[in-house]
Amino acid sequence: MDIARTLPEECIANIISGTSPGDACRLSLVSRAFESAATSNLVWERFLPPDYQEIISSSSSSSSSLNLLTKKNLYFHLCDNPILIGNSNNMSFQIDKHNGKKCLMLAARELSIIWGSGDTPHYWEWISSTQSPVLPKSRFSELAHLRNVCWLDIKSRIETKILSPKTKYVAYFIYFMVDGFYGFNLPVKVSIRLENEVEGGDATNAYLNPRMRSGTDNRQRSNEELLQINRQDGRLPIKREDRWMEIEIGEFFNGSQVDDHGAVEMCLKEVQVLNWKFGLVVHGIELRPKEES
Template identity: 65%
Template sequence: MDQTDMTRILPEDCIANIISNTSPRDACRLSLVSRAFRTAAASNLVWERLLPSGYQEIISRSPVSSASSSSLNMLPRKDLYFHLCDNPTFISNGNMTFAIHKWSGKKCYMMGARELSIVWGDTPQYWKWTYSADQSPHLPKSRFSEVAHLLHVCWLEIKGSVETKTLSPNTTYGAYFIYTIGTRPYGLCHPVKVSLSIENEIDGEATNAYLQPITWRDHRPRGQDGRLPCVREDRWMEIEIGEFFNHGQANNVLEMNLWETEVGEWKSGLVVHGIELRPKERKK
């Protein structure tokens, strides 16, 4: 029996039920099979199942007007799915965002600088907080209302944490430090340490990372390997802090750390945007 005969025999709800047990990527691909598959693949039944669990509660906690929240819930589920992929929703008093990873349907979070623990972060002589509207045009546009500018410290330590129950289960996540380098930086050529661990358990192994891209003028000590930053589409830079597999069987607190406390050299010019948690693409 060919595909055409099958779509004539099976009811649309049955086809939709089959598609709902695949993935968002496969649902989009299957919509190209035939007109019947296209109709079924666009149904609310399919996309309600492909939306991550708890998404309605997350939307309701967003600091937007109740009217906006209601209008989102009135969208067809497929439209809502892709809206949440392309438009991060603010939570935690606007200091975090929630979004959906487009091809897997997994939850993504980004903690803004205000959601992080920055040593001496509230001391004006060491750190300066700038509202996005007042940012220099030379800096990338921030999704949050404030970013943190490093003015002058010798002890750099930044931490973020998130409860694992808020993440998608059975998913490998990457944690990324999002930042840029401002004007006239100094003291940032030395490697920093990054690590990821579960609270109250043995700390994860620390790894070297470089905040500044390595150029031919940089002199990295022989044998001193480390992660290098890459530039994102939004013009911010990111360094991977580590990866974590969320079994989803228990609620723990995942801690993400970046620090440089050994060299003792004074530092300036770092602009902190936040830390992002997103599913890692499976290697084929």
């Protein structure tokens, strides 16, 4: 029996909308009838987050042009092109290409940085994202540049209701190291916890120094530093395609949100060794759905 001939296109579209974006793309190759159903607005609107229209309307720069796209084109546009949302454009939104879940990034201005308010520019300074030709391209207008501190303390908080429900998320610290950076051969502590959970928030070692990933420059390191590397007791950074570095802060499960609109708190700090540090540029903190293995 040829299902494409016996069922109306709307019924086929309803069936396809219960699969996944990848399945819809594959099914569009089956026949012309399946292609028409699999590319319909009915299918792709269900793959988009339920509140996507509200999110797009909060973006002052792109809402009018995005509304002209078909739902399929809109889906893939939001996968590849983060849009700035919120009153101050200090948050970006995009969707995961595989499942349509929300990905959010908080700009450095949305983070709580000790001595980073701007009143003490000899500790931290705020720079334009286009000020330095050596910095990677940023989606935000401002970045936090560490001038010199011994007490490194960066925190962030986001309400879970704006994330996709029933989803495991991973939080990443996004940053860059300028030439001549120092003070990052020892680990910082990263932690994450849901506000409504008594347990959680255990700190984990993380090495922001990108050179910790290789065996180069070992002759210039002390025995204590080499011992720290050989222990491999912490997370190491990864260089992204956009040239920024990212290091995992931690993961959490965002529940149904029916009864509880809580928040998740993220933290990166080094307040024990208190060695002086320089050269860190903070882009923000990004939350992405965890990839299924």
